[in-house]
Each structure stands twice: as C-alpha cells, then as structure tokens.
Amino acid sequence: MAYDRLFVLCDAVVAEQHAERLAPICAITAPEDWHMVSGGEDLKLWQNCPPVWQWLSERGASRHSILLCIGGGTVTDFGGFVASVYKRGIRTINLSTTLMGMVDASVGGKTGIDFSGIKNEIGSFHQPKAVFCDCAFLTTLPDRERLSGYAEVMKHALLIGQEAWQEAVSFDLFSDDLVVWESIVARNVAFKESIVVQDPLESGLRRILNLGHTIGHAVESLSLRLLQENAISHGHAVMIGLISELYHSVLTHGLPRDILFTLVSWSKEYYPPFFFTCKQYPELTAYCHKDKKNKKGKIVLIPLRGVGQVGEPTEISEEIVHECLDFYREMLGG
Template sequence: MLQNVKFTNDVVQALSIILGALQPSSVLVLVDDNTRLHVLPHLKQAIGDATVICIPAGEQYKSLETVTKVWNEMIAAGATRQSVMVNLGGGTVTDLGGFVASTFKRGIRFINIPTTILGAVDAGVGGKTGIDFSGFKNEIGVFRNAESVIISSCFFNTLPIEEIKSGFAEMLKHGMLNSHDEFSRLIGTDLVKNDWINSLDIIENSVKTKQSIVTADPMEQGLRRALNLGHTVGHALESLSLKRGKPVTHGHAVACGLVTEAVLSHMTLKFPSEDLHLLATFVRDHYGAINITCKDYPSLLQFMHHDKKSRSGEINCTLLRQCGDFVIDNVVSDNEMQTALDIYRDLMGI
C-alpha cells in the first residue's frame, strides 16, 4: 500500500486540508522539548486548540516509560478512537508517537510531520513504529502506516550541522540504491552552505526511493533489506563507539559503513572503483573517519555477527553492482570483512 505522503513547504495548509478531511473527534499533537518551542508555534493556525503532549528530547526517552506517560495524557484529554494524533518531531517522536497511536484503543489514526532530515527520509515514512526496550533498539513496535506524512524541508536550515549530516547519510544510501545520477547529485552537495528550503526535490527523491522499496515489501520479508545498505558495518561502528564511551551519530556511522560496504561491493560485485573513491572522498571531507585499528576488528566482527538482520549468525550485507543495482543477502566472511576494513582505513587516511 502506497502511503499518502505530501511534499510541501506550506505545512500549515497541508495539515489543515488533511485534518479537514479526516474529521477527527479531537486532535492530539505530540512534540518534544525542541519542536514545542521552535515548530509548534508556526502551526497554530492548523491545529487550533489541539491537546499538546510533550516528551523530553532524545533517543533515551524512546522508552516504555514515555509511552505510558503519553497514553495516560491521551486518556486525560478524553481521546477517542476517532481522535487523530499529529507527531511533530524527529525519528524519536514519529517512532514513539506512531506506536502510541497504533496501540491506543487498538489504534487511532496518526499523521507524521518529520522535522529533521533523518526523520523525513527515514523514520517518518514506511510504517515502522517502535520503542527501545531492555537495551535493544526498536525491540517493541508494530508495522502501521501513518494516515498521512507531510514532508517539508522548511525546518532543516536551522538544524545543527551534525543533525544535517546524520540525515544526509541516509539520503546518500537512498541515492546509491536509486541511480548513479542521484548519487552524483548528492555528493555534489555542500552540506554546510546548502539552502534546504530550495532542496525539497532531493528530499522528495530520497523519500520516493525508500517508498518504492517499502511498498514492495511492507513487512520486511526480503526486498526491504536493501535499505540495510551501509548498516551492517554502520551499526557495528556505532556500537563500538558507544562501548568506547565516545558515541558517534547514526549518520556518521552509516556514512563510514557505506564506504566499507562499497569496498566490499567493489571486491565481490565489481562496484566501480571511481565511485568508491568519490564516495570515500565525500565522507572523509564531510564526516571524517571513525578511527579504528586492527585491534578493533574482533569487536566489530562480533557486533556484525549479532546484528538483528543477521540470520544464523552470519555477516549479512546488502551490496551494489553499481549505483541503482543492489543485491540483498550477501554473506560476507570474516576475512573479506577484515580486508574491507583495511581498505576503509586506507581510503579514510587512518
């Protein structure tokens, strides 16, 4: 089922039209501390006297405790099955808000308005909702589509540069899955100077790449694993950094994961050397390396063997023949991975 996604920088008008059509008995708006201050005031005209529910900002609050608090506030606000929830925020707000709405009275309708690039191109569309539980990311959740998603780039110019980079890594991934043209266009972007108001089209292309994959495989039975490109190595780098007490952003880890998996793609599927070098240069210049030595390899391999997407403990990667031509479910040996990590270090100058 293709999700209803509206691309626009006139969010007030889009939201007014959508809410008008849904005719909810009441509207609940879920925000975090940041979006309550910086985004909510601009949407007053569309949401009127909706009940605003605020959660603390930060992934550490994507928890059952927060969910319980939000359910209770919904009850206190007299929400019914005909109520509509508007999730206004980054991935934490849309993931948690989608789960809360999907389980309240066995499911009420919800609208996602992602306010970060990562939220727009990744979490906000695709029907994955969830929370972290017992130390595992997204361990509890359901698949359920938002009634509508409003994608706008008007929130992005004021994002911290680290947040922009984090989201852009997922765009880079989508670009590589989509086509060589899209890949070239993205690595021509200057992340520091880019004017996002005028970049709604590249956001739209990115979301549509994700949608076309998700629509073909909503429950993650197969094809959807394409979206794991860069993430087998990326998750391992993210976990290693966390273990060292020097956490990196998800996007930074994914960017370095994309480089390493492009190396693997080159080694096993003849992914063009030229594109590999273009990618590595872009990532080195915009993100910098995540520093690893060969002493870190055993830890990294262990994380990869225990990845959620792994089946029977093998290292599983999505790889590319070239941009736009991906192959899911490649089993990678420990030796191949170590070689790829060696080359990643060379390419990144560490």
C-alpha cells in the same frame, strides 16, 4: 479523515523554535493534549513509553483518535511505536522537522525503540496515515543533524542511479535554498515510497534500503555505549557502514573502485573519523549478529554491483566484517 481527538507528541526544541509555524495546530488543540519530549536516541527507550500511554489514557484518547508526531526521526520512531500498541493501535500522522526524518525515518511505517543496546530491537510496522515535510524547518537544523540526514540521501543515490549519485556528491549540503531542498526531499520520499509500497513488511525488495546499515547500526551501538550522549549520529554511523560495506562490494560483486573512493573522499570532507580498534571487533560483530536482515545466524549485507545495481543479499563471515572495518580504519578511522 474522521477522528474524535487530536493529540500531539512534539519535540520541545521544535516547539520553541517554530512556535509561529505550529500555531495553527495549537489553535485546534488544548495545551493538555500536547506532550513534549526531547528528541534524540535517548528518547527511544522503554522507560519513556509508559508516561506517554498514561498521558493518552488520562486525556481520553480512544481508538478513533490521532497522534500527531512532530520532530525528527527519533520522535516519529518512538511516537509510532507508542501509538501502535496503545489500545492495539491508534492512527498517526508525522510532521518531519529534520532531514533524516523527511527522507527516511518518517516514511515507511517502521517504528521502534532500542533495547539492551540494540537499535530498534523492539518495534512494529505501523504506517502513518499521512506524512508532511516542510523544509522551512531545516533552517534551524544543526549542521550535525543535516549531515546525519544527508547520509541517507547518499545511500538512496547509490540505489537510484548515476544521475542521482552525481548530483548528491556535488551538492552543497549547507545550502539554504529551500526550493532545491524541496526537490531533494521529494525525490527521496518518492524513491523510498516506491520501494515500500511493493514490500511494506520488508520481506524482500525493501531490504535494499538497509544498504550500509548492518555495519552502520553496529558502529552506532558501539558509539552509544562508549560515548553515550556524545555518540556519533545515526547518519554518521550509516556513512561508516556504507564505506565498509561498499568495500565488500568491490571485492566480491565488481563494484567499480572509483565509486568507493569517491564516497571516501566525500566523507572525509564532512564527517570526522570515528576511532575504534580491532580489540572492539568482537563487540561490533556481536552487534552485526543482531541485525534483523540476518538468516540462520548468518550476517547478511546488501551488495552493489554498480550505482543503481543492487545484488542479492549476501551472507558473510565475521572475518569479512573485520576486513571491512579494517578498510574503514585505514581510510578514515586511524
């Protein structure tokens, strides 16, 4: 891949903890061509974009340059967006260092920042030229981040089929067996890539990857507003979304109840409850109305008929959203 300059946008914690692993990249780049950021949802804000554009401009980045994004999903989301509009788009490469980044965020070309409290409200489709996943980075990943990423593994398993589902619910996700983790990451990347290649701009099939995310993103937005830096992780919110939305699938699409209650029991082992009340339903519903899958002002969910059996996107009422949230609160949220 020909390029004139290589620039590196890197999570500062990763740079400190994995200096030896990143040394070969340091050897071919000047220190001034590295820009350190703090990973996390607070990174994905508009005010953090201009300093990166300023850095790229001052260092002479051209349309023939490459931006290497090193970090978790927030770093690749943010870096991809910044690169997609700098000089009308420069190429990116993602080096994922979190489980969420490896199995989901860094693959597929979705980039974005949050706006007005809405997740990924501003963004673009900007496919990276390459994605690298090194499971050795998982050895320093905090439990919270491992749990966050594993929620996407569970989502994929529900979409793939029974074998993947049974393996996902029985796996010790705190295992440090890197060979097993490499297999898990490879399967999840291959599955997501198989969907993305058929629908790169999310106009049809790719929407199934949003399973659990309509309500999940709403819960995450509420958590960010209420708890700010102590907000629940993206994966924790997706797990709440999966439980809530699978309840709808049980009621309307014949999803076997044992699938839902297996997920509930598994979730109780790993994720603490997130408490909210019915007084916050209007706010949660308003967030659901901002979801990018929606059509003509109607909230849309991705239903399941069974493990590996996806139904057509379904419009639901606000009352159904409230019923789904009621179920989560009865099971896990107080």
